[in-house]
Amino acid sequence: MALDQSFVGRTYPPTAPYEVGREKIREFAVAVGDDNPAYTDPEAAKALGHTDVIAPPTFVFAITFSAAGQVIQDPQLGLDYSRVVHGDQKFAYSRPVRAGDRLTVTSTIEAIKSLAGNDILDIRGEVHDEAGEHVVTAWTKLVSRAAEGA
Amino acid sequence: MTAKIRYEDVEPGTELPAASFPVTRATLVQYAGASGDFNPIHWNERFAKEVGLPDVIAHGMFTMAEAVRVVTDWVGDPGAVSEYGVRFTKPVIVPNDDTGALIEVTAKVAAKLDDEARTVRVDITAMSAGQKVLGMSRAVVRLA
Numbered sequence: 001m002a003l004d005q006s007f008v009g010r011t012y013p014p015t016a017p018y019e020v021g022r023e024k025i026r027e028f029a030v031a032v033g034d035d036n037p038a039y040t041d042p043e044a045a046k047a048l049g050h051t052d053v054i055a056p057p058t059f060v061f062a063i064t065f066s067a068a069g070q071v072i073q074d075p076q077l078g079l080d081y082s083r084v085v086h087g088d089q090k091f092a093y094s095r096p097v098r099a100g101d102r103l104t105v106t107s108t109i110e111a112i113k114s115l116a117g118n119d120i121l122d123i124r125g126e127v128h129d130e131a132g133e134h135v136v137t138a139w140t141k142l143v144s145r146a147a148e149g150a
Numbered sequence: 151m152t153a154k155i156r157y158e159d160v161e162p163g164t165e166l167p168a169a170s171f172p173v174t175r176a177t178l179v180q181y182a183g184a185s186g187d188f189n190p191i192h193w194n195e196r197f198a199k200e201v202g203l204p205d206v207i208a209h210g211m212f213t214m215a216e217a218v219r220v221v222t223d224w225v226g227d228p229g230a231v232s233e234y235g236v237r238f239t240k241p242v243i244v245p246n247d248d249t250g251a252l253i254e255v256t257a258k259v260a261a262k263l264d265d266e267a268r269t270v271r272v273d274i275t276a277m278s279a280g281q282k283v284l285g286m287s288r289a290v291v292r293l294a
Contacts, residue, residue, distance in 0.1 A: 024184075031184035032215040033171065038228055048227045057222070057231050058215040062186050086210045088286075090235030096228065139235070 002114040003121065007077055010109045012070040017102035017130065018063045025055045025099060032056060045098075054096040060103075061089065064125035064138035067105035071123050072142070077109075079121065080144050087120065087141035094134045102130040110139070117146030154226035157268040157293040164259040166224045166272065171216040173208050173242060174250030181212045195246060207241035213253055213283055214238075217276040220255045221289045232269065233290035242278040253278050260288070268293045 022042075029039035037044035038054050045053045072081055097103070104127070111122040125138040178192050187209055190197040198206050214236050222228040244251045253276055260273040274287040 028184045031177075031181045032212065032219070033177075034215075034219055034222075036222060036228055048229065050229055054229050056215060056228060057218050057234050058211055061211050066186070086238055088235065088237045089211070089214060090233070092233045093231065096231075 003077060003079065003112045003119045005112055007074075007109050008112050012067075012074075012107045014104040014106045014128075015067045015070075017104050018066075020055060020097055020099055020101040020103065022053055022099040025053055025059065028059050029056055042099075050096065050098060052099040054098045057091065057093070057096075058089075060091065060097050060127060060136055060138060063103055064105050064107075064127060065140065067107050067125055068123045068140055071107055071109060071121070079119065079142075080147070083145045083147065084142050085145065087143045088139070089141070090139040091136055093136045097127075097135060101135065103127050103135060119144040153230045153292060153294040155224060155293050157262070157265075157270070160259050160262070160270060160293065162259055162261055166220050166257040166259075168254070168256045169220050169223070171219070171253045171255065172250055173212065173216075173244055173253060174248065175206065175244060175246055177250065178206065178208060178212070178244060181209055185209065185211060187211065203241065203243075205243050205245060208244055208251065208253075210236075210238040210241075213242050213276060213278075214287075216253050217255050217274050217284055217287055218289060220257045220274065221272050221291060224257075225291050225293065230292045231289055232292055234288070236274075236287040237285035238283075239285040240278075240281045240283045242283050251278050253283065263290065 026040050106126045108124045110124045113120040121142045123140045127136045182188050255276050257274040259270050261271045263269040272289045276284040
């Protein structure tokens with residue numbers, strides 16, 4: 001069944017702050033095999049003009065996707081998560097995420113479309129730091145594939 | 151922000167150094183832990199096949215992370231990336247052997263966007279097993 005269009009524009013409450021740790025950034029950089037010193041060496045990061053080590057561009061997804069769980073698991077919306085695939089992902093950064101950041105995410109349902117029985121959900125996550133400054137916006141497109149025989 | 155590439159030194163069509171990134175089952179387990187995405191389609195062959203996939207597939211976000219490395223390695227400062235977006239068109243299929251799969255990434259400057267902000271748009275192509283695995287893969291980068 002198609003998702004309820006009246007959910008478009010709905011904004012969920014900001015998440016509790018996620019504190020970005022140097023070791024978590026290091027773990028992520030190692031996992032993607034990236035040895036850029038800006039991710040692990042505070043002096044190298046400072047030489048580039050940053051105040052501490054920064055996170056790789058896609059690091060923040062773990063935080064925004066976790067926040068999108070509010071939308072995905074909203075029982076009123078009724079998305080069948082077992083059929084969901086990740087369609088598109090986009091980020092627009094005001095500045096890189098860095099160690100010591102305490103980030104909150106505010107998720108909004110930007111669009112709901114139904115195409116050939118598939119439900120397509122666009123979620124925008126606005127990420128702010130503790131001072132309330134914008135850090136990054138993440139757009140996540142999820143596609144819930146039509147059930148067989150539906 | 152200190153990019154090592156100067157805005158004046160690039161033109162539309164300028165190619166970035168290409169790179170290839172290997173991915174094995176072990177890579178995926180490590181990425182699952184680092185990212186917190188433990189969806190079994192990325193490590194459990196039986197489960198992946200039950201939901202209709204040919205085999206275990208890499209996390210789309212892993213592929214996205216590898217593809218942008220061509221840009222961040224080129225520009226030097228990963229903080230110079232101001233926008234980055236992709237479409238997940240085909241999965242990267244990772245067989246259960248020691249070789250795994252290869253993600254092959256090329257990129258070129260598609261347009262100079264803003265002379266004052268010194269930004270360019272870079273278009274990225276990511277291939278695996280002869281198939282394009284990302285579509286509309288673009289980054290906006292501030293150059294020196």
